[in-house]
Amino acid sequence: MAGLYVHIPFCSSRCVYCGFYSTTGLTLRGRYVDALCQEMSTRPLTEGERIGTIYLGGGTPSQLSIAQLQKIFLYIYKVYTIADDAEVTIEMNPDDVTPELAAALQQLPINRVSMGAQTFNDERLHFLRRRHSSVQVHQAVEILRQAGFQNISIDLMYGFPNQTLEEWQADISEALQLNVEHISTYCLMYEEGTPLYRLLEQGKVAEIDEELERRMYFSLINNLESAGYEHYEISNFARKGYRSRHNSSYWKGIPYIGIGAAAHSFDIQTRSWNVADIQQYIAAIEQGERSFEVETLDEDTRYNDAVTVALRTCEGLDLSTLTDKQLTYCLKNAQRHLEAGLLKLTNQKISLTKEGLFVSDMIMSDLMLV
Template identity: 55%
Template sequence: MAGLYFHIPFCASRCIYCGFYSTVHPELQDDYVDALCRELEETQRSPWQLPENNQPTTVYLGGGTPSMLSLKNLERIITYIYKVYPHADIAEQTIECNPDDITPDYAHGLHELGFNRVSLGIQSFNDERLRFLHRRHSAEEAITAVQQLRAAGFNNISIDLMFGFPEETLMDWEEDLWTAIALNPQHISAYSLMIEEGTPLYRLREKGKIKDLNEETSRAMYDKLIDLLEDAGYEHYELSNFARPGFRSHHNSNYWNETPYLGLGAAAHSYDGRRRWWNVADIKKYIDGINHGTPVRGQEVLDISTRYDDLITTALRTREGINLNKMQAEYGHELYHYLLQESKREIDRGLMQIIDGHLSLTRKGLYISDDILSNLMHV
């Protein structure tokens, strides 16, 4: 099992909170897709590939805004996947979309190309908050997009939401959640608004034009998120992710379960179990490097301590946590006993638990997960 990730960095405009690599040069789309296909094909003749005999079972187009690509360019990518992996049995094929890019024809086109999961970047059902984020769509367009995808045959729709806006109230957030539940998507990802250095949102805070939401309200919002979605039948399977039974994101679970994945495109990252490597975060340098056979990449060979830290920051995000028997077999007695020793105080404080041989966070521990994970790291 493995995952294929394609980074599609095009955006019509940049949202004020986004720290991901993106570009507002749509005229490069054809050349970029050419380079993606060439990179995918050439990885099979180079060290930059999945472990031997490891066929992809998930495909994920993320961004940026993948739905800015034409159906023709999307078809070229899908065709090349099966050209390179003719025996691939891909169970989950996801594309991230902006709601305002969805039309009946585009939705049907995506379905015909084999996409069976759509992740909609809705963020909020409040038009004022959408304008604050510089999102292109309205709340009404978001609801319409879900309906159009369903009409096109999609029965696996995920929506992204955000909470913790400056001056947002708990009632505001609850209204967003009830609207999301009424739409009945199969999957919901919900994130606290993060103010990352270098973003326009960060600069607004530096100038004193906005303030962080107070910690008490933010925690109450996370409580409300968990309570309402679990009461509505969603499984809280990862810190920020909720799914109807059988609808967890298989591709994203690869990242949390140490499954190899291959990332294609500018700024995309890959992992094969012993190395991480990544492409340059510059679309023109990426295209030129691929076209001339000299891709611009960085690489890190992972020692056992780094792999342990990766395990802490990924597996402990999940409901199941860390399988201690498997961890001991793969990481050795020293790191196994280090984990048990360091986690004991968290267990004593009611922040972690061991159930059926798995170490995981308790509900109480979810609220300070970053601090707990940092305390358990080795390097």
């Protein structure tokens, strides 16, 4: 079954680290929702196909009104055939969560909520330009529970300038107190073009050293696994039965449709992406067109894609899916990592060991065709 991603690029303010396409031009929300619905109407599935997962990401989808969210779902279910057990996720900011909003979301098909907690240190939240406080994260989870949501995910960040291992461990402990079903974790990245990157260039902040980052990552793994979470992907941990089905479809190479400005789509043979400009996106859709680029994927590109997504998961890369040429190349280049204990080969699947997780980019690069 295919996945459906709907990009909601609106934010009331931009976080200092964010490299995703978003806008603070909230006055465009009405026209944008209309454009989303129009794009969906022109991009149906092939006959017999169904949508297994739906993901409203951003940006901040909780910046839309309930009426606007209702309209989006009306069109989703009008245009597509949705599986009865579909996983339907919405991203939210903790400070947007109110009892009224949570109750309204329960009337929609949404059955999973993903929130960006990032850290429980209020000074660092201020540094990131996040709008919420640490207390609001706890309040948001409680409100969602009372409304009946039984599948909640939070995002955590580590590797802040001057952050100590002890401070990171305190964040992990507080996250575990929430007892959510899923936790995604990311080391703070300095992406070119972001305010955070400019601070780095100006010498106002400094990246943590690699050894401390490594200790933070393994502390995270040890603490979450001890608490009963499955480490099923490099950055993701889940209670049993609560893996993100939508994100897992990306890592398994399952086709998906991306709706909205900057949204990406994949159909095995091609990869396409809509223009990353809300004004251009809306203008094109209103003229009955779609402003996008497309890339046709050859055999080597599909192999490289498989390496970079499958190796992120605990299952790893299924060697039986490779051609003879790809298999020979893969095993030849994997040999030194197998000998070093960074990769393991089990039942025709090659995967990262715990030590290999931290240097995964280097290993994936070695296995890719050039």
